[in-house]
Amino acid sequence: MKVAALDLGTNTFLCLIAEGGEKGITQVHADLVKVVRLGQGVDKTGAFHPDALVRARECLSEFKQEIDKHNVDVILAMATSAARDAKNGGELFKIGADLGIPIEIIPGEDEARITYQGATAGLNHQNRTSLVIDVGGGSTELISGRGDQILFGESLNIGAVRLTEKFISTQPVLASEKAALQEHIEKEIKSVIAEIKKEKIDQIIAVAGTPTSLVAIEIGGFDEKKVDGYFLPKERLDYWVNEFANTTVEEKKSKYQLGGRADIIFAGTSILLAVINSLNLPGMVVSTKGVRYGVALEMLRK
Secondary structure: OEEEEEEEOOOEEEEEEEEEEOOEEEEEEEEEEEEOOOOOOHHHHOOOOHHHHHHHHHHHHHHHHHHHHOOOOEEEEEEOHHHHHOOOOHHHHHHHHHHOOOEEEOOHHHHHHHHHHHHOOOOOOOOOEEEEEEEOOOOEEEEEEEOOEEEEEEEEOOOHHHHHHHHOOOOOOOHHHHHHHHHHHHHHHHHHHHHHOOOOOOEEEEEOHHHHHHHHHHHOOOOHHHHOOEEEEHHHHHHHHHHHHOOOHHHHHHHHOOHHHOOOHHHHHHHHHHHHHHHOOOEEEEOOOOHHHHHHHHHHHO
8 A cells, every 4th residue: 555644734834655564665656845834923823824834735746746646545634732722723733734735733632643653654663662752843753762661751842943933033052042041942852751761761762853854964974774773972062052053043054964954953952952951861773764654654554
């Protein structure tokens, strides 16, 4: 069976076109990524910005062209934080309906499982207790598990877009704004860390654009085979938090090819570092997979 699994995030839209069966994915035909910034202003206005909806339609139209080329059997798009928060969320669902892309909100009880099984696909996790961290634009998911069993899952309202809009007025970042952002992140993590620590965490697995972008900078360009499974030490994250705090958005674009992620990478990296520090671990394993892989696996197994 051939499926198209879409992850419509607050910052980034992703589309995985894959083939497989009950035992999982056997072939990936396409893996598309585009920064859409769907969550633009949602935290302040409670609604999708008209420009964000235009970008969403353009992106989904491009994805649909690619999907049609591959004659897929099933299409499913999962929307997360921004679509839950927006009072005009129906506009996004209408775009999907117009293009023949069914969009669903990931139910809270399924989000942890889908994210975890996607993030751990292909990684060594069977005999280890792992904490998956998925830094999105609007929220951050923290899911611990041992092998395929979920132990704990929580969604925190700390995403890279949300925190940038809330705390950061200029870049380089003001010391007072950096301190306020870090204090807010630490407070949110503190609300769940005792529960996570009930089981000794052997490794952190980080997914989504922030960690994969950091590894791409470290190795001199994005190469999925090199990025997937890469170990990112805490010292390097600490370095990048300071580097991103002390550079302009344009410098981050030109020096590090961060494109549409340049203005939010400081907040995203700050979240990753805070999680590592809270667990006193030496670093994190980076996965290029995530929700879209989890959605694809769900469809193939059904």
